Amino acid sequence: MSETVLRAGAPARTVLVAEAEDPAVRLTHVSKWFDTAGGRQTVLDDIGLTVGRGEFVCVLGASGCGKSTLLNLVAGLDRPSTGTIDVPGERRPALMFQDHALFPWLTAGRNVELALRLRGVPRRDRPEEARRLLELVRLKDAYGKRVHELSGGMRQRVALARALAQEGDVLLMDEPFAALDAITRDVLHEELTRIWTENNLTVLFVTHNVREAVRLGQRVVLLSSRPGRIAREWAAADTPEAALTSLVTDALREEIRRHGRR
Amino acid sequence: MAAGETVAPRKVNETAAVEAGLDALDSAPAGPARTPVRQILRERVLPPVAAAVLVLLAWQVAYEAEVKPHYLLPSPADVWRALSDQWYEGTLFSTVWTSMQRGALGFAASVVIGTALGLLLGAVRWLRTGIGPVLSGLQSLPSVAWVPAAVVWFGLTDATIYAVVLLGAVPSITNGLLAGVDQVPPLYLRAGRVLGATGPARVRHVLLPAALPGYLAGLKQGWAFSWRSLMAAELIASSPELGLGLGQLLENARTYQDMALVLATIGEILVVGIAVDLLLFAPLERRVLRSRGLAGTRS
Numbered sequence: 001m002s003e004t005v006l007r008a009g010a011p012a013r014t015v016l017v018a019e020a021e022d023p024a025v026r027l028t029h030v031s032k033w034f035d036t037a038g039g040r041q042t043v044l045d046d047i048g049l050t051v052g053r054g055e056f057v058c059v060l061g062a063s064g065c066g067k068s069t070l071l072n073l074v075a076g077l078d079r080p081s082t083g084t085i086d087v088p089g090e091r092r093p094a095l096m097f098q099d100h101a102l103f104p105w106l107t108a109g110r111n112v113e114l115a116l117r118l119r120g121v122p123r124r125d126r127p128e129e130a131r132r133l134l135e136l137v138r139l140k141d142a143y144g145k146r147v148h149e150l151s152g153g154m155r156q157r158v159a160l161a162r163a164l165a166q167e168g169d170v171l172l173m174d175e176p177f178a179a180l181d182a183i184t185r186d187v188l189h190e191e192l193t194r195i196w197t198e199n200n201l202t203v204l205f206v207t208h209n210v211r212e213a214v215r216l217g218q219r220v221v222l223l224s225s226r227p228g229r230i231a232r233e234w235a236a237a238d239t240p241e242a243a244l245t246s247l248v249t250d251a252l253r254e255e256i257r258r259h260g261r262r
Numbered sequence: 263m264a265a266g267e268t269v270a271p272r273k274v275n276e277t278a279a280v281e282a283g284l285d286a287l288d289s290a291p292a293g294p295a296r297t298p299v300r301q302i303l304r305e306r307v308l309p310p311v312a313a314a315v316l317v318l319l320a321w322q323v324a325y326e327a328e329v330k331p332h333y334l335l336p337s338p339a340d341v342w343r344a345l346s347d348q349w350y351e352g353t354l355f356s357t358v359w360t361s362m363q364r365g366a367l368g369f370a371a372s373v374v375i376g377t378a379l380g381l382l383l384g385a386v387r388w389l390r391t392g393i394g395p396v397l398s399g400l401q402s403l404p405s406v407a408w409v410p411a412a413v414v415w416f417g418l419t420d421a422t423i424y425a426v427v428l429l430g431a432v433p434s435i436t437n438g439l440l441a442g443v444d445q446v447p448p449l450y451l452r453a454g455r456v457l458g459a460t461g462p463a464r465v466r467h468v469l470l471p472a473a474l475p476g477y478l479a480g481l482k483q484g485w486a487f488s489w490r491s492l493m494a495a496e497l498i499a500s501s502p503e504l505g506l507g508l509g510q511l512l513e514n515a516r517t518y519q520d521m522a523l524v525l526a527t528i529g530e531i532l533v534v535g536i537a538v539d540l541l542l543f544a545p546l547e548r549r550v551l552r553s554r555g556l557a558g559t560r561s
């Protein structure tokens with residue numbers, strides 16, 4: 001079995017490959033630091049990452065390594081300290097937050113409709129479209145339910161429906177299933193894969209869960225911690241899932257161990 | 263890490279089936295049963311009624327014992343008679359109505375001004391640093407203190423009354439809105455931005471609804487302040503040109519030394535204040551909190 005390291009020592013290739021395709025997101029030399037009371041903290045350091053259109057890329061990293069920071073930058077919620085981020089599409093990226101971030105003053109259906117409305121969908125088309133999206137995440141009965149009446153898994157699915165309603169050129173997902181139990185997560189993985197294939201989405205998915213990354217991603221990108229750098233990258237197609245999982249787990253462990261030695 | 267996780271069902275149908283099972287487990291059993299009427303009567307209605315009866319009894323005893331001469335401390339029955347006299351003369355309704363109309367109009371104007379001011383201060387930082395403390399200070403200034411100034415500026419007119427009501431209620435409403443906005447979880451604002459809510463859409467679809475609980479509390483307090491300020495203004499700025507409101511009635515009763523009428527009027531003022539709070543704001547607040555899953559199980 002061959003480990004396909006696209007990035008370990010040779011950064012050029014991925015960039016070339018993805019550039020040849022149609023990039024949906026391109027980060028070049030992106031760094032992000034925060035000036036805190038304890039001095040400057042560099043969270044992301046010289047990140048170069050390209051996500052091709054229609055691709056499913058998983059960014060894997062330990063807790064606190066800067067995954068959310070990375071997605072916030074791509075979503076435009078924050079600016080990089082240096083470097084550039086290109087999101088060439090016309091529509092802003094959609095972002096699914098670590099917590100569902102649904103609006104509690106609206107029903108599930110209305111949450112989705114608000115996204116449609118802000119996208120400019122005419123009023124008369126919204127209810128039908130919202131129902132279609134809820135059906136896509138298999139929640140058509142949740143339309144009139146309040147957020148607090150839904151379980152964690154259902155909330156994440158409504159959040160997914162709301163993110164899909166944006167029809168962004170890229171779907172950014174920030175550990176959306178981290179707080180769920182294993183069975184619910186499995187089910188949602190299946191759903192997400194199905195929705196991704198059926199709808200030609202581009203997904204940039206962030207997680208600290210190796211299995212999740214390997215299972216969902218076409219590419220798995222390993223982010224080191226403090227500062228967050230791209231350490232390695234694997235293409236999922238080249239290696240069977242189980243083998244890749246242990247490979248990536250070893251690499252992640254090695255990354256984490258490095259910090260203990262210092 | 264993989265040890266605790268299950269292998270996913272392979273087929274889509276199977277996924278759907280598992281999902282249906284999960285949803286069935288997830289969905290809460292149909293809402294809490296309605297509290298029976300008798301329980302509501304026993305727990306919510308009985309205590310205040312009992313308290314009122316006790317107060318009336320103590321009053322009657324004090325009257326019988328002539329703690330004060332009868333013309334100073336009339337009996338509950340005397341006060342009741344004053345009320346029913348008003349009723350038969352047709353002045354009860356018209357007096358209460360005059361005051362309530364003023365209160366409602368003044369409050370509505372306060373809501374418009376207070377809300378606009380709150381949004382403005384929320385958006386412009388230096389304005390807030392400048393005016394914010396003044397507004398908080400104004401909130402603790404009894405608005406009756408404005409009455410002399412208002413009388414000098416506007417004379418004995420409706421303008422005086424409304425000026426005092428506005429000065430009393432606007433700071434509460436503005437501060438309530440600001441507090442509500444400050445307490446909005448940043449996550450909602452970020453979610454709104456991701457969805458593309460900017461400018462007025464951001465205010466309308468994210469900021470205001472998210473700040474609603476604090477805003478409502480401000481409105482409620484604003485009403486209480488409106489009503490208080492109105493009474494103070496009516497009491498002092500009473501003149502025949504102005505329609506007869508509860509405050510003026512109170513002042514008239516005092517000049518006639520009609521203690522029964524004084525007490526009856528105080529009762530009317532109290533009842534209107536409580537009724538608006540109980541019939542308008544309390545249900546509104548309960549509805550908002552409950553729809554967000556914030557209210558307790560008590561209805």
Ligand SMILES: Nc1ncnc2c1ncn2[C@@H]1O[C@H](COP(=O)(O)OP(=O)(O)OP(=O)(O)O)[C@@H](O)[C@H]1O
Pocket residue numbers: 034035036041043061062063064065066067068069070098208
């Ligand atoms: N606004 C900020 N100011 C200062 N430091 C920040 C700020 N935002 C994030 N950080 C720091 O950046 C680091 C990365 O945070 P981030 O939330 O991106 O991590 P993460 O990989 O998403 O973690 P998790 O897996 O726990 O969600 C953390 O050490 C955090 O303390």
Ligand SMILES: [Mg+2]
Pocket residue numbers: 067068069098174175
């Ligand atoms: Mg995070």
